[in-house]
Amino acid sequence: MKASTPLDHGWTLRLDPRGHRPEQAADALVDEGVPARVPGCAHTDLLAAGLIPDPYLGRNEEEVAWVGRADWTYRTTLTGGSGGGHERADLVFDGLDTVAEVRIGGRVLGRTRNMHRAYRFDATQALAAGGDVPLEVAFTSAYEEAEAVRARLGPRPNAYPEPFNFVRKMASSFGWDWGPTLVTAGIWRQARLERWSLARLAEVRPEVTVAEDGTGRVRVRIAVERTAGGAARTLRASVRVAGVEATARLQPGSDAATICVEVPDVALWWPRGYGEQPLYDCEVTLGTDDTEEVALDSWERRVGFRTVVLDTAEDAEGSAFTLRVNGQPVFARGVNWIPDDTLVSRVDAARYRRRLAQAAKAGVNLVRVWGGGIYESEDFYDACDEAGLLVWQDFLFACAAYPEEEPLRTEVEAEARENVVRLMPHPSLVLWNGNNENLWGFRDWGWAEELNGASWGEGYYLDLLPRVVAEADPTRPYWAGSPWSGSPERHPNNPRHGTTHSWEVWNRLDYAAYREDVPRFMAEFGWQAPPAYATLRRALGEDQLAPDSPDMLHHQKAADGNGKLARGLAPHFGAPVGFDAWHYLTQLNQARAVATGIEHWRAHWPVCAGTVLWQLNDCWPVTSWAAIDGAEREKPLYHELRRLYADRLLSLTVRDGRLALAVVNDAPTPWEGRARVRRLDAKGGEAAAYEPEFTVAARAVGLVELPAALTELGDPAREFLVAEADGLRALHFAVADKEFVSPAGEVRTEVVETAEGADVTVTAHTLVRDLLLQADRLAPTAKADRGLVTLLPGESVTYRVSGWDGTGAVDAALWWVDKARSAAG
Missing domain, CATH: 2.60.40.10 (Immunoglobulins)
Known part of the structure; x- marks a missing residue:
């Protein structure tokens, strides 16, 4: 049986003396290094050692920029020898970020240049002598790799000044209009030593379908790798689903098999709000004919039985973009997902579940994993499977022209094949999408002239990626990009066809302009607002709580972001005076803008078949389009989503x-x-x-x-x-x-302590528009169960607040329109 040993302790991190050494680096980082955590990255290890400040506070991001320009080496020690008599010993890394050389005992096992792939290296000979054997993983700065590839292939346009499109690394780690520039390096996913004999499962691809008579079918394609001792052996592979088992034999010289299992009368997996989410264990076991009681290797995942079709039929309105699950057309109540932390190794299973539970509670039924981030961990997709959250998965290309030559093309294909196979067992995954905004960028952003015939990614989106999906995962639809109208003959952002992104409204218009179009599927739209008060206070400090303070502006990454916030407020409220009024009104305006769009588009179902808000989450404390800020606090927009995305x-x-x-x-x-x-x-x-x-x-x-x-x-x-x-x-x-002329708002409040915190009841004596209790102003840990509420004269509302003992005045935490208008010019 295969033996797996996690390599999650005993590591140190140090600056590579043969590489680039920034002036800010301490001598100790070269000589002794610091303890390293795996999974992790250089930034998290330096933070833990107290050698860099928290990059999320103030303008510390600028103080730690040198970390991304340095070369880093991780070191630990392995125990050599046969390891229980196994024929083979493999070093396995589920993720190396990004350009790395792996060495054992000074011997180079291999090199990597892709954050989005897993790697396996044969370490048998290197460990054969026994004793303690040093293991090193040396990382070259991703900047150095990207700049070298750019020099070789020539420049390509992108939406930001950093060279993220020349290296297969999380693009947003180079900064975005909502994220910091923290160019990481490290062993960012699990590392382990696997010892095995005779054969192992190299790949398992379960294609899950449902026949018209309700029979569930799982066709499992397996590939095996053999050792010399297993080359002449007959292997036996079995698949078991819901008590039904099927077996295939692989004769000597054969390394692949297809095994089919049919399960009668399966319970269908549905999106949340449409039915239940039953999941079935799918178990694959590899053995030999003469050792049936001993498994050489095994693989297990949960699968769900459902069908998914992307309806793009032409009609009187243009052409549709409607997801049909088990034959049922679904209005997608969606959100865009970005990495939940720029230092992505810090996002664990519990954090995924918290965030996705918040999404489900808000009525969301679809999460789009955006193309400038990562293919998320199994924990993310497992949580979506269980919650009935449909997943739209971008391939990882965003807002840039991507070269199609080597060394990138081979990496892109390998990355795509690996992640399609890895994620295909998940029933929540319903759509593969080729890229984010690149087809649009080529058409409208001046790329064609700048490229002057150079490659830019079209071959990936219209040829390579659809071929990979068709070959590896034919049960799911593929769409070339977002936005994309379905044909090169049409403008890629044509609202009558396919997917649409609406950014002209936020950038230049009042949000009433959302009502001017009925897109077939609104895949991106949004409006900015600052994060919660307590989030800003911790990130910036009390003296920086002003819209235009240096630290506040540093945590506003969008071009002219504050100017757009001001222009968005002006037609509705005028110019607010003071930080508190500005903070409340910008958060209110965000909720109103999103409500204007979603109410309009939902009212036009089935012509419009979905809205995907930009964005659900943040990766650090920042003014952005998110509904949940970087400290996991819910903005008023989040609570408004609960109304907008309710069934009724x-x-x-x-x-x-x-x-x-x-x-x-x-x-x-x-x-x-x-x-x-x-x-x-x-x-x-x-x-x-x-x-x-x-x-x-x-x-x-x-x-x-x-x-x-x-x-x-x-x-x-x-x-x-x-x-x-x-x-x-x-x-x-x-x-x-x-x-609008109304009496000055008058309210009465009553606070009653409860077991979880306190209830705050507010009674209106006049019309009170968009009342908001900012619970985190009462205590940083406090959280209210609702957001904006409009009260007519004589009406009351009770906010249930957890994480607060009920002491202190609530007046400073209560805001409504007339209160904020009194401070407006």
């Missing part, structure tokens, strides 16, 4: 120039009820009312026409509409907040 949603929408009530029902049962729509005066008087009945089928949208006597406001500066049904509410104000 009410919205007041304009159709054909008239206001109507959209009744969105993404539940599995019809929605029958009576709505109450009122026109109210800001002082609380009712000017008109209408109570229509409605019936909306499951997974459908209904439009309720409203009479002109209700919707024609007598004085738009004082009157507004409220629609309610089954505990849900929609509001419509015809003018901007700064033009």
Whole structure:
């Protein structure tokens, strides 16, 4: 049986004296080094040793930039010998970041140049003599590799000044418009020593399908590697799923087999909100005919039975982009996912589950793994399988022209094949996507002229990657990129076809412009806001809490980001005075902008088949488009997503120039009820009312026409509409907040201690728009169960706050529009 020994202790990290040594590096880093943690990276080890400051605080990112320019060596000691009589000893690294040379006893075993691949080196001879054998993994700076490849192949355009498109490394570690520049190096995933004999499983590819009669089929393609002692042996491979087993024999000279298992009447795996997520153990065992009781190697994963089709049929509106799971069309309530920490080795299984549980709680049913990050660990996809979160997986190309020549092309193909095979057992994975914005960039960003005929990645997206998916994972659809209209004959960001990205609105327009288009699938859109108050206070310090302070601006990576925030506020609120008002209003504006888009697009299902918010999460404390900040705190946008992505949603929408009530029902049962729509005066008087009945089928949208006597406001500066049904509410104000005339907000608060913290009940004496309790202002550990709430006169809301003892005044933590407007110019 194969024996596996983790190599997770006894490591040291030191500067490579033969490589580049920055001036900031201490002598001790060359002589003795520091203890190293594996998995990890140079940054995390130097942090643990107290040799660099936390790069997420203040402007420390600039102070640690030298780390990414240095060459680093990891060292440990292995125990040589036969290791229990095994024929072969392999060093296995699930991830090396990025350009490395692996040496045992001074002998070079191999070299690497790809963060996104695993590596296996035959160390048998190097360990044969026994005793203590030194192991070294020497890393060359990714900058050096990228700059050398660029010099050899010629420049290529990209959206940022760093050379990330010349090395197969996480692109966003070179910085992004939401992330720091922390160019890491290290053994970032598990390392181990594997000893084995006769044969091992080199590759396992389970293709999981469902027949029309409900039979689940698992066709497992296996490849084996043999030792000299196993070359003449007949091998036996078996596959077991749900109590059903099938076996194949591999005769001498054969290193591959296909084994099929059929499981009758399987329970189908569904996206969350559409059904359950049953998972079945799939076990593959390798042995020999003459040693049936002893397994040479084994492989086990959980699989789910479901079908997935990408519907791109042409219709009167253009061509669709609709995911169908088990034949059921799904409206994708999605979020984009970036690496949850720039120092990615710090993200463990518990953190993945926390973040994905937050996504599911917000009503999300699809997570897009964005192409500038990483192929996430098994823990991520396991959590998605269990929660019913569909996964759209980008191949790792983003916002740049990528050379198609060597040494990159071979790496790209090997990386793609390995990760397709690694991830294909997961039922949550429903789409492979070729790239992020590169087809669009070539068309609209001036790349064609700059490239002057040089390769830029088109061959990857339209040839290599679809071939890899078709050969290795034919059960899933592939799409060439996002945005992509499905044809080179059409503009890649054509909203009538395929996937669309909407960034013109954030960059140049008011968010009301979201209502001007009905895309077939909105794959990226978003609006910025700063992180939570407690997150900023820790990252910047009290003296830097100002929109334009040096540290605040350092934690704003978007081009003219604060200018766009200000221009987004101006038409609605004017210019806020003071940090607190600015902080509240920018967070409110983010939630309102996203709500404007999602309410509009959901009301146009099935023409629009999905919205994927940019973005769910952050990788450090930063002003960004995220709903959850880099300290894991939920912004008001997160709580607004819970309303927007609920199964049922009410919205007041304009159709054909008239206001109507959209009744969105993404539940599995019809929605029958009576709505109450009122026109109210800001002082609380009712000017008109209408109570229509409605019936909306499951997974459908209904439009309720409203009479002109209700919707024609007598004085738009004082009157507004409220629609309610089954505990849900929609509001419509015809003018901007700064033009709306209402009494100064008056509230009464009551605090009651509870076992988990305290309940804060707020009662409104007047109209109170977008009331927010910023719980982290009460205590850094405090968390409220809800976000923005609009109260009519006499209404109350209770915020349940955990992590706070209920002591102290709550006034400074409570904000609403009129309170913030009083500080506006």
